[in-house]
Amino acid sequence: MDTVDTRVADPIELARRNWVEAGWGDAADGMAFVTSLVRAQQLLLGRIEELLRPHGLTFARFEVLRLLAFSRQGVLPVGKVGERLQVHPASVTNAVQRLEDAGLVVRSANPADGRSVLAAITPAGRRLVEACTELLNREVFGPLPIDPADRDAATAALRSLRRGLGD
């Protein structure tokens, strides 16, 4: 029997079918792609947050710490942080504030520009971010359940997509 197996179960495939049946065939694959992206991101971020939570970090704060740890002096204007991580200034303020409360970062006025605020990672911040980076590498980034060739092809495709979206 070559019947079409109807045990779809995948909500995204179901949605795609609905799109086609509604006469939106020309947008169905785009919708399926976007939905897949959203869902995969959700799963990965969920896993990451779950791993970081016991360490008192969120992914947003981890990224800030990670960026500071990579920077030459462990210090950056918070504006630069937002720029590099591509997040809203208000989000940076929020993250840095909480990191400072946790003693992982220290803020200070930028002597070179009175409008600017510098964020500096503390020794405790460095220790924590190193441990968390290794944790994420070991548990998430390294063993991603995807074929490496597919992964890299997707990364490339996403890069051009990002460009096309004005990134």
Place this chain on the structure above:
Amino acid sequence: MDTVDTRVADPIELARRNWVEAGWGDAADGMAFVTSLVRAQQLLLGRIEELLRPHGLTFARFEVLRLLAFSRQGVLPVGKVGERLQVHPASVTNAVQRLEDAGLVVRSANPADGRSVLAAITPAGRRLVEACTELLNREVFGPLPIDPADRDAATAALRSLRRGLGD
């Protein structure tokens, strides 16, 4: 000249280099992939929300309306909604509450199960979701700036990734 062009500018490529230089080469491509995913999702969702905002919808609420409109009677238990959209029950409660406040949905007790709550799309809800779907198809899902073959390959890769992550 076959010099390696250093005008990277892409924050993700910068991060990948940092990863490799730190000795995490085995996780660098996974990190780059995850980061690309997160960023692309962010850009797409941002564009979608921007388009829906004038209509008083968010993507979360749009998805609920869309699902109800596709359902046989335009009615579903809110639990089913969360299951199909794969969102937390609390998020469904929140979305349905706001949709109801906007007159796009009506809630009622499920006669078949006293614990369950039914959400039904209203005529106004149908009109709005049709208009918004066509808007998103025309502005986002249809003209996605990505090669169709790459897009579909990525969708397939993401699907297996989702499975591998327990979706």
Place this chain on the structure above:
DNA sequence: CGAGAATACTTTGATGTCAAACTAATGTCC
């Protein structure tokens, strides 16, 4: 040099998400 524009953040308010606790109704099992 002084007014107005631009820049760098912070604050506030609205939204969304998830975890955990709580309520109510249904099921299961001696």
Place this chain on the structure above:
DNA sequence: GGACATTAGTTTGACATCAAAGTATTCTCG
């Protein structure tokens, strides 16, 4: 049949994000 587990939602609290408004500082020009 009644105690206990399970299921369906809601509520509450902690966080994150973005838009918009507010504050302070620096830049630009006539």
